[in-house]
Amino acid sequence: MPNLDELFEPQGSHFTHPKLRELEALLDASAESECEIERRREGFTFRPSMIYVFTKPGNGSTQVDAFEWHETLNSFLLGRGVRATSQENEGLRFSIILRTDLQRVEVRYGEGYFNALVLEFVEKTFSHIHDIRSILQKVGPGRPYHGRVYSDAANAVHSVFAKVAQMLSTQLKYDPTSGKRILVQAAKYYLDERFSILPGEFLRASGEASKRREVDQRTTSEVVIFDTNAYRQLTYGLGLEESRAKAVLLRNKDRNAGRLVLAHPIVIWELISHLMDVGDPGYHHCLHALVALGEHATSSSRPEGGVNIMADALLTVCRELFGRLPPGYEQGLQNLGSLVTHITRHAPDLSDSVAQANIQNLGRGMLAKEQSWLNGMAAVVEKFEPGAAKAFFGETTDNEALRKVRAYFETPEFFAAWSHYIVASNAVEVGITSIPPDEFQAKAELVRKIFATPFHLMRVLLQKLATPQSVNLASPKNKRWNFVWDSMIAFSIGPGTIEDGSVHLVTGDKEIVVAASSAGFQKQVISLDAYLKTIGIEE
Template sequence: MIVVFDTNAYRNIVSRISKDEAVAKVVDIKHKEFEKGIIPFMSTTVAMELLSHLCDVKTSRNYQSCLKASQVMYLHCGDEKEFRLLPLPETQISYEYFNIKNIHSFNTQQAVGQLLYLIAKNPTDETVDSKMSELQKIRNFIDTGEQMLANEIERFCRMTDPTFTDWTIFKNDAKNRSEFLKNVRSEKFYKITAEAYLTAVVQDLKNKGYAINSNIDETMIFKYVENYKASLQFRTWFFSQLVNGNFDLTKGSRTNFVWDELILHFIGQSCNNDPIMLVTSDGRMHDAVRGVYPNGLDTIIKTYEEYMDFLGL
């Protein structure tokens, strides 16, 4: 079995302990995983979330936690010779649906892994400062992605409901509110989302100079819906919040939704015929998986605490 930890799982490992204690802890985790035939792989999305916080103020809790978590992530999934990582969704989908090896995306993954390697070898402020240019690019990517999400969702809301206000769709219109919820929970919504994601991958590949047939047919859409139901279920949850009142995407960490959705693309997948398990304590991600695999949760997703119990730690 392959295991992938999300951002908070790595931050849980290092919580309230020193760097040396965190290293010793991840060594124990790897030993127990080896005994059970579990191979840890890193998610590039998770790595980028952690690395983006190394642009924070160095005295902040986020910086201190993510510096330790970045080191632990690499030690968990790599060594002096190599590191193991699962492809980004766009990398996998480019090959699976369009038979294109997205070298640009692959190179991004490798660069992120190499940054983690340098930090694992020497997890100091000096190492961070020496790679600040690369880290800032990651931070800009994260910030831009979240801002674009907020802007696009707001634009969607205003198109859907001209009276949209306080980040609430159909605030005083129970009938349309009910119809909206019905639509975002429908198979049609899944298909629209699938087609939109595939179209975005096609456009990205074209922008990078790849020759690609841009025709997206029903078979491809059906395949995407079948393969990525957990991420689609998560998106349904997110859109359903827009009727609940004041779900302001410009506040808190609600735009993290976009990264959680990408991470959920691993659910129900395998690599080299080995099934993939996700470790996350995010209740909304668990709810999304439960809605798709109600009888197989134990081998697909676990909270951090459940996983530690499973390992006997």
């Protein structure tokens, strides 16, 4: 244990990185040195960043040593004036420094306020740079509240960028022109990683346009979302490349018409669940449908590829009601989009081990979700079995009691009870355990107003289940478990817009169509044949 005097020793020498002495020895024995930063993807996530140090000992031959990125090691290299091998790589290096130092500011002021602060700073400082301006056009400007903490918070962000600039000029001795070029590159890397989490857009159910915008500045007249069966119908009887070509044709026609195509996460999950086993009867058809989705919803704003993914039900409700998201949820959607991109590019070859692991994990997750829903619905169905219904309503016959049960599902009381369940269950997802009664009631009313379509869909299902006959929810013939996915897709049907464009779901599901009509949103659902005719394709 250190004594009190040791705690005050300079430079914290007792707690340095274990590789620091090795690195120091390399530089001491070298006449020249430089480094290169590597940050590559492995499948759908980033590998740990690496620092490759190039030195020339006395014999004149170049020696290369690899170190996993650590602040201490990089700070030591900066202190010794060791530059990266190129200004572009220097930009990557300093983007990691930005990310690390800005993360401390984020922890102090919170994610939402921090994002606004960074965007405001970048807009004021870098907006004259074309590449930065393009990113801002996609993300949107920062508008932080100028309250009591604003000055300190804004200064904290400014200090981080100023620190990086000083490192470039004083420690690495870059001239002003080169230093500015590197700082811009670092800002680009940082902004792209932080704010391009999803290559698509978030559905804002209240009607507010998403903050993330396509770089393509043509007006979005309409947003199109296909459900699972729409992509299956589109590719029915087609081979892989025929499916791909048809989707590319649709994509081009949609873009020319100003339509934005978004992929729904549930649709992706449903299709991927059939790719767990090549022996699955639906394997090839679902693979072709998924490739069609990947081509159809390809982002026009990301040259390296990507898929426009919209918010699913959980994300939409949590963001609308609580202004926050379940931990790690956006990262999960980012990984989902990366998986679709990989499959779209490499199909039919899905042999990549990371891709296979992700496919298996998603498939198991789907099965678990379906089983959880079946268990929950079984508990609900028990409450209106004939015996329970007669005891509750005081009727003497099964049919009369069940008639009253079905009538109950038409009442405001049922809609209120179901909205309370949605508020409470989504609050748990974001870690909220207590909501004041007045606020809870207001959120429940908002849910009923904005997300009316899934309410009507649930009403119809429960009415069908309220019969004298015993209900087998797990029957493969009726596939009632598919309802959980249909209801989640139905959350995209409502009064909201994306990029000021009206949202249309392409579906042939009769129950979804009826539910949308009952909720007053019949114009927001369209059949695949009708959709194809609007873009000049006759089946």
